[in-house]
Amino acid sequence: MQELSVMFTMDCEPAKIDVTAYGSMMSASGPDDYQESERSIRAYVATVKQAGFSTTLFAHPEVAAAHSQLLLELQDEGACLGLHVHPYKLKGGRYQHDLGAYSSPAQRQILREASDVWEEALGQKATYFRAGYFSANDFTFGVLKELGFKGGSLSIPGRILPEHCSVWAGADPYPHRAHLGFRQLRGDSDFIEIPVSMDFERPTNRGAANEQGYEWLYIPAERYEHPEIVRHIVQRVHAEAHPHGVIVTDTHNDQDYSQGDHPARVNLDLTLRSIERCCAEVGVRPVGATVARLCDRLRLEQKHEGTMGLGG
Numbered sequence: 001m002q003e004l005s006v007m008f009t010m011d012c013e014p015a016k017i018d019v020t021a022y023g024s025m026m027s028a029s030g031p032d033d034y035q036e037s038e039r040s041i042r043a044y045v046a047t048v049k050q051a052g053f054s055t056t057l058f059a060h061p062e063v064a065a066a067h068s069q070l071l072l073e074l075q076d077e078g079a080c081l082g083l084h085v086h087p088y089k090l091k092g093g094r095y096q097h098d099l100g101a102y103s104s105p106a107q108r109q110i111l112r113e114a115s116d117v118w119e120e121a122l123g124q125k126a127t128y129f130r131a132g133y134f135s136a137n138d139f140t141f142g143v144l145k146e147l148g149f150k151g152g153s154l155s156i157p158g159r160i161l162p163e164h165c166s167v168w169a170g171a172d173p174y175p176h177r178a179h180l181g182f183r184q185l186r187g188d189s190d191f192i193e194i195p196v197s198m199d200f201e202r203p204t205n206r207g208a209a210n211e212q213g214y215e216w217l218y219i220p221a222e223r224y225e226h227p228e229i230v231r232h233i234v235q236r237v238h239a240e241a242h243p244h245g246v247i248v249t250d251t252h253n254d255q256d257y258s259q260g261d262h263p264a265r266v267n268l269d270l271t272l273r274s275i276e277r278c279c280a281e282v283g284v285r286p287v288g289a290t291v292a293r294l295c296d297r298l299r300l301e302q303k304h305e306g307t308m309g310l311g312g
Ligand SMILES: [Zn+2]
Pocket: 011, 013, 029, 084, 086, 131, 132, 133
């Protein structure tokens, strides 16, 4: 039976006590304190695990510091850890913009600072990345590669949100090697990009971040039809028979997944049930994946394809 990888992610934002008023104005997501954050993260990971899948947690540096024990414990149990950065939420308040607004040297500086704090807290190098608002420009993949990152989930195909420097119109919707010159294209670099999954049949002019684009599996989104989104994504991936078809979701650590009747928990349960049902309908088996596993697999398979190509 054909398999379909399923990657549940969470962007773990610093608690509001760690963010300036300006930072909170730029991005309102995030828990009030780290107790709320821990409750959200633990219950999300447990619910996803109960359904047989694993979680990828992109943690802002302050979260890595506040939750170092929790994150390492969850990593031991199978979660994958990555770095998440909104420059204006970093301690010190030196940055005013989203990542995609910066030059290549400035992005290098921001990401190096953030990585250093993350690494100090967790005792390991950050190798996977996602920026706040999925903000990036054509320098971003190259800078990440130079800094030793192996991959990430930076893109949200179809999004047009220039006020947060997040424009992904026309971006490749499947996992691929990043193109270091033009971010929307499939390239041949060693940096692997795993885009979040979009429902191209549900365009919107007012998405969860007030963007133009498509509905997608942002779990807390109140206006999205999660079961329909899952159905369209599974049908598209199945119809296109893409070798790297995946379902990639996202959420934040400010949703109380421990409460069965919390709207985000209701959406999570709906999404999990829809994945199971829609995969069964088209005869594919959903399999849990993390950003690390998907990046490793794509790198290995394409190396193998390359070798075969040379022989033939
Ligand atoms: Zn964020």
